[in-house]
Amino acid sequence: MATIYEVSKAAGVSLATVSRVMNGNSKVSERTRNKVLKAMDELGYRPNAIAQSLASNRTNSVGLLVSELHGSFFGDLMSTVEKELRADGKHVIITAGHSDEAREKEAIEFLKSRRCDALILHAEAVCDDYLRELNESGVSLVLVNRMVPGMEQQCFVLDNEAGGYLATKAAIDAGHRDIGYISGPQSKEDARQRLAGHVRALREAGLNTENALVYQGDYHESEGANGFKQLWQQHPGFSALICANDEMASGAMTAAREEGINVPEQLSVVGFDDVLFARYLHPRLTTVDNPVSAMGLMAARWVLHNVYKKKLSGVIKNVFLPELISRDSLGTHL
Amino acid sequence: MATIYEVSKAAGVSLATVSRVMNGNSKVSERTRNKVLKAMDELGYRPNAIAQSLASNRTNSVGLLVSELHGSFFGDLMSTVEKELRADGKHVIITAGHSDEAREKEAIEFLKSRRCDALILHAEAVCDDYLRELNESGVSLVLVNRMVPGMEQQCFVLDNEAGGYLATKAAIDAGHRDIGYISGPQSKEDARQRLAGHVRALREAGLNTENALVYQGDYHESEGANGFKQLWQQHPGFSALICANDEMASGAMTAAREEGINVPEQLSVVGFDDVLFARYLHPRLTTVDNPVSAMGLMAARWVLHNVYKKKLSGVIKNVFLPELISRDSLGTHL
DNA sequence: CTGTTAGCGCCTTCAT
C-alpha cells in the first residue's frame, strides 16, 4: 500500500500538499493538483483511514447500538441509518446489546474505544442516569425509541401511548365491547405506554377497566399463544384481542385457529409495529405502524448536522405519531 | 481521555511498561503490573484503538459485506458473525452492496480503507476474477454463499442443486406428478442450481422435463403471485408448486387463495430458505432449510483461525447440505 | 500557494 510520502515523492511536492489535495479544503494550484492526482492514480494510492483518524481526531464512523442484529425492526433501523450516513462518506459500526444491561454497557464502551464520532443508541437496559452521564461526558449521542428527560432534542421516539389508544379505539369503533389485551413486559417503558393507551381508550368508551382482560406477555410469539389461551379460559367469547406487538398477535391467531376460532369472524386481532411479516399472516394483520425507518433517518440526520456540521435537509422531528394500518384481522362486531 | 503517557507518569514507570501490561505478552513483575493496573483504573484509562491499530498494523476489525441490512437472511448472517467475532474482541464493520456491482466494489474499497484485518463477503454482483484478484492482492477474505474456483477453502456455500432436488423430490414422493416451478432470476448462480435440482428430480421420476411448467421470477413476493397466475392459466389444475424461495411461495399462496384454491388440499406449495416468516404463513410453509447461520459461523471461525491464529474449535466445513423442513403446505396427492 | 515541523497515542526493537 502506497503511503502519502511515496505520493509526494512521485509528484515532486511536499507531503502537506498531497494532504491538501486529498482533503480539498485549502487552495492548491491546478497544475500541482494534477501532478498529485496523477501520482496517486499511478501508485494506486488509498489513504489510510486509521492514520487519518489518529491525526485528525475524527474517525468518520458512527456507532450504532441495536438490541439484536436480526429481526425486521432492527433491520429497518440499521438499513436506514447506514444508507443515510454512507451517502456522506461516514460509516457505521454496529453492535448488539441483547437487551441486557451489562452487554449494552460493554457495547457502548467498545464503540467509545473505537473513537466513534457519534453514537446512535437503541438502548433499553441501561438506566437514564447512565445515558445522561454519557451525554455529559462529551460523546455525541442520540437515542432511538427512548425518551430521557433532559435530552429531549436527542431522542427520537414513537408516541406509544397514542398507538395503544389507536389500536383499541379501532376495535371499539368497529363495535367491540369485550376486548382482551396482551401487553409487553411492564419493565419496558414502551410496553407500559401502549397499555396506558389501551386503558384510556377503554375508559373513554365507558368500558370497565377494573378487572380488565389483560395478560402480560414478553413480546415473543409464544406468549401471544399463552396469553390468548389464558384470557379465553378466563372469559370465553370476548370478541377482540389487542396485542402489544405483531409477534404476539401472530401467536394468538395461531392459538385461536387451533381452538377452531375464526379470525376475524369470531375474534378480531390487532397488532402493533407493522413488522414485515404482518402482511404475510393470514388473515393479513391489522396493526399500528411503528415508523422505525423515519426515526432512524432523523437520528442519522441529527448526527450529520450536529457532529459533521452538514446543513439540514428537512426538519428534525423528535416525536412520531403512529397510524393504524387497516388490513383484514379486525372485523366489525354488531 | 487519559493516554498511555499519563498512566505511565501516574504509575511511575515507562510508557513501554504500560504497553506491556496492556498486551500481556512480555513479562512484567507482579509489583509493577499492579501499580500500572491501579493507575489505569484511577484514571479511567481506555486504550485508543485507533492508535493501537496504526502502531500495530492490526485493527481487530473485520469487514462484512451483505446485500441488504434488512431481511431475515442477512439478519441471521450478521447476527452469527458478529456474535462469534465479538466473543474474541474483534469487531465487525458492516456494509451493504445492494446486489449492485459498483456498490459492492465501493463497499469493499471502503472496508479496505478502514484496514480491516479480514473481509467476509456476501458478494453477488462482482465477478469471480475480481474476487480472485482481491484474494491475491493480500487481503484475507472468505466468501459466503458463493463458490469461486481456486478459492474453495475460503468459500462457504449451500448445495443449492441438492436443495432444489430435495424440494421437488418431496413433492414427487407425496404423489404429485403435475409440478410447477417458479425459479429465481437465472442470472444468479443459486437460482440456476436450484432449478437444476428440480429438473433432476423430475427426470429421475420419469416426468416430462421438456415443456416443463417453469416460470422465471425474481425472488420477490409479487413474482410468486404472477408466476402462479401464469402457470395456472397455462396448465390449470397442476397439483404442486415448487418455489425457489419463501417470498415467492408466499406470493403464490396468496394468489392461489384469491382464486379460491385451497392450499394444500388442492395445491401443494414448497418454498426454499426457511426464512423466519415461513412458519407464520398459513398454512405453515414446507420448505428447504438454508443454513445461513452455520455458514456465517464457519466464515467467522475461518477468520479467527487463519487471521488471528486462534486454535480451531471444531472442524471447518465448506459445503452445506440442505434439509427439508416439513410443515403443512405440502399435501399428499393420490 | 507550498514546504517544514510537530505531534496524534501506541507498539516495538534495542539497550541496559
Added chain:
DNA sequence: ATGAAGGCGCTAACAG
C-alpha cells in the same frame, strides 16, 4: 524486567 527512542501514515499550524 524495564527504559529510551524511533516509527506507523497522516493532519495542522506556522512560516515563507
